Amino acid sequence: MSRNRVFKLSAITSLIIGATSAHAALYSIEVVSSSENENFGSAISESTGVTNCFAEACANSSSNPIVASRGRIGEAGQWINDEMDFLFDNRFRFVDQTSNRDEYRKYCDYNLRYNTCEAWADRFFHGTNGSGGAQRVLNSFTWSTPFSADNNNTKAFLTSGSLISEVSGNISGTNEIVVNNFDGTTAIGNSSSGYLHSGSSNYARQYKSRGFYGSTVLEPIVTSQPLDTMGVTRAFDSFAYDNQDGSGEKKYVVGSSAFSIFGTKSDCETVSDPHTRSQCQNLRFNNQAVMWDVTDPASVSVTKVTDTSSGTQSSQASVRAAVINKVSGSTLEDKPVLVGFYNRKNSSDMLPEAAIFEPKFEDSLNPQKITGWSTKDIDGTTLNPDGYIYHSSIATDINQNMLVIGSTKRGNYDYKRSRTDVPVEEGSLNNRLWLANASSANPTATYLTGGIFFAGSGGDMRAVNDFNEIVGRIDAENVREVDGKLRRKRAFIYPYNVGSIAGNRGSIFQNKAWWLDDLTNDGSVSGHNNQFRIIDANDINNAGIISASAMMCAGGYKTTSHNASCSGTEKLVSIKLTPINGATASNIQQRTADKDPVERKGAGLGILLLGVLSLISFRRK
Template sequence: MINFLILTTLVLPGGLDFNKLKQCVNSSNVYQTWECQFSTFTNEAAFWIIDDSGNVKYSGSLNKVNGDNRDGLTPLDHNEDHLSFQSSAKAVAVDSKTNNPIAVGFSTIDVKSDYYAMQAAYFTSESHGSSYEWKSHIIPGLNIEPGDDRRDFTYTMANGVNSYSVIVGDAKGNGTKPQRAFIYQVGQGNAKFFDQLASSLFFKDSNSNAAAINNNGQVVGWVDVEASNGAEARHRAFTYINGAAQGPLKTGGAWMLDDLTNDNGAANSIANSYRIVDATGINNAGVISATAFYCDGGYDNLSKLSACSLPKKEVKTVVKLVPKNTDAVIQPRAKDDEQPFKRSGGSLGILALTALGFIGFRRRK
């Protein structure tokens, strides 16, 4: 079994002397000035291949893009020497068809001499004996245009990939435009936005983030659950089924994880003690890692945005969600304008929830 590890480095470019930076390109001593050191230590995606014994079999960078090695460790634009390429790798999988790794993240490109834009990218590789040759590909359908008024996005980023080369990520809106989660199948048209695929959950102008996808095509992340009205909106974790149906979770459907853990019971039930705000990972068994708020004693009612009134305390915690009852009927939580209520019986929830550890306190305002 081979594991792939990803690393990104970051250096901030404050106070650069561009004239000195240009001299570094052909310099044999990249350490002679601070500017030369910056030209070497820019953001760069890198990887290691490790065997079962923990030994590094191969390492390198993902800097070689479509045959251009960008001056090795000095990724300077050949036409504009004062600008440096940036890249990052956030997730990796082994493609089931080629048996080669595919990494996802972002790479910078020149937007018509206007500025360098961070754009969602995937990196593919082919092995050549003891080495790997990598190519970078910008995900289509997420174009960034020059000009502040016309630009839909300020940057785009890929966050997760599975073994079938299905990629998820998000595109940060320009100005007041929302951040939009997307999904993309390599080689099949353009990226698709979740607000188009599941508009009932991803309402107009809602912000969203797709963090991870497993080999069954199940996506997790977060989405706004209220309009921002000029302030930061509260959001909740979601899941989307891009692959085969899983019991009541049908293909092409999206659900709040709060609804899938809802036991439809009393206000002081265990399920009502948690509100899941962000899902960050999912494995092939459907086990989800997430962040939740915990209200000691239970939230005031069963709705998604219920208050945790004094003297109860609200705590931020890490949780694990495990598929439990795939034959259950989904019981959505009460709408936030409904009165608190109690019921007996009903579903025990499709997902079982376990708290892993508290990470801080937060009081709802």
């Protein structure tokens, strides 16, 4: 009798909570793209006419930012955004070896150590759903079936505006595109050339990646063959600066450019069409960090940010983000500061490490004129002082307050240790998250700890806005990955050290980090927001609007808990999170966790456990 009474009271209480908290959340959710098998959030532009969506109405079209997303029909395998796969393969084993698939398995064995490395390698090499995978790219020249738009495994979408045009004469729809940023309403990103017929049955790709700024293709820094035709470039961000030399303010796009071939391919240097020759397929390149002057799209010039190096390993460097320093009284106030990674040469090793690139100036006659760039390391992110327990580090973003964010991947640099010799942290070879003060004379990484950043947790730092609001993704469970399975990930937001920032929104977040799922919980099982569990936050603008990726269960999950099950089939979709005008910390309803095991139908579980991992290499910047 009493048991039945408890049930009735609980049911009534649930109804009351559901009725009174239908709008109790910090964010509304809107699907941006769901057209492909898998859809991911990407860049977001700044909003117009609004500065803070928690205090202003941002749902109207006049203030809506442009949101970019990307869709996939199968696993990528090869990534046009990366100078080297996993920020690891500086010998290009994944590209050059006859047993490429085994290189993926070896990477997993040494640097992830899941008990599913065979399946992991198969997915990345062979693709999924009959599409994608590294083999389709590496063996495209002799692929047995015709290439068509279905072979385009990475498609970009914009909520408004247009994308870079296809290369004339190539098979329509076969170019891959990723949007990494916006300059106003102008998209910045990378695109492959797509494929063309070469001979009766061959399919050639002119280049793997070329950066673009709006409709302008960004050419390599070296124009001799085969770099003129096949050399890769990549674009990630932009900044405007006046050298005070009488030419006025100029616009620059930052990224990387091939400057030479890695290895010997002399027979590709003497022909005008190297991309149509079998011996020139999958050329490997050394890349240096560069910037393009795009002030006049008809006359784009490119200059280096880093110098070149050579060795038995390739030389790689890239600028991933740029900003004008607005820290009052700092040495570089009102000057551009860039971040990314470079190869620090250590004997014969080329160590991919996070870097800050600072401008050098002409002289006292014109202290504004930039004549070059110096590279500054970030203490705590270097590889060899700890005996090569990391395989790489990278700075992914920086804001005007000189807050730089990034990650350091625990793993085996160039296989210097045995498979089990790299020390794990709480059962994981984690990608550790850090932040640093770029204006410091000796920047030092502070690794995130406490709260949702538990010991041994790993993830990705995606973006930071000028309110010091950091977004990314982090492990949502502490099960063992080494000899176990991939951990679930959840998107997070972290308002870091916001007290000195005018108009900061720290109090809304109780000045601590949150899974975004907690901030979208309206307490209603049948509510719109309960259809989503957010696995990655890819970008955030200054008004507080977030571009993200989420698992969607049409009709809603069974409960509002973090690990609720879906009666239907889950799908990976790109979404936009808009702050709710007037929302405060009192509207936060932290989700609970169901005790029963999570059960999902259809392909959702595979996408969640395996597809999410592929996001590692699609860093926004």
